[in-house]
Amino acid sequence: MNTIVSASILGADICHLGEALDKLRTWQIDMVHFDVMDGVFVPNISFGIPMLSAVRRHTKLFLDVHLMITDPLRYVSAFAKAGADRITFHLESSSDPRATLEAIRQTGRQAGIAIKPGT
Known part of the structure; x- marks a missing residue:
């Protein structure tokens, strides 16, 4: 089983974000999680x-x-154009899940659905 390491930038020091992103590559991080x-x-x-x-x-x-x-x-389109490789949205959002998945797929990006624990 392959391990994928995803680093969230939510807790990063925004004043030094570029440096932090450079370190992620040297630390062999696979992806950046963008909340x-x-x-x-x-x-x-x-x-x-x-x-x-x-x-x-x-x-x-x-x-x-x-x-x-x-x-x-x-x-969806704006986040795809801005550089997202995968776009995940919540099932509980007000958007129609099928339409949202289709919109993501039309951008050529990977799609994901997140579900709140209460659901």
Whole structure:
């Protein structure tokens, strides 16, 4: 069984994000996990499309984007264009799951569905 190591940038020091991304490559990290929170679907607010675009310009590592947002379907294309390699959204979001999966597939990105523990 292969082990895949994914590092979340949620806890990174944003002032030194480029340096942190460079270290991930030397540490043989397989992918960067990018949590997107809108302050509505979940109470926290995190990164958005401009940050993802900046990260993509800095690294060739696989970018695993986890959308914890109310209406992921609305943003699929923008996150794909910004550099996501995989886009995961929550089943509990307001977007139609089939339509959201299809939209992700149409961008050529990998698709994933996350499910809250209560579900």
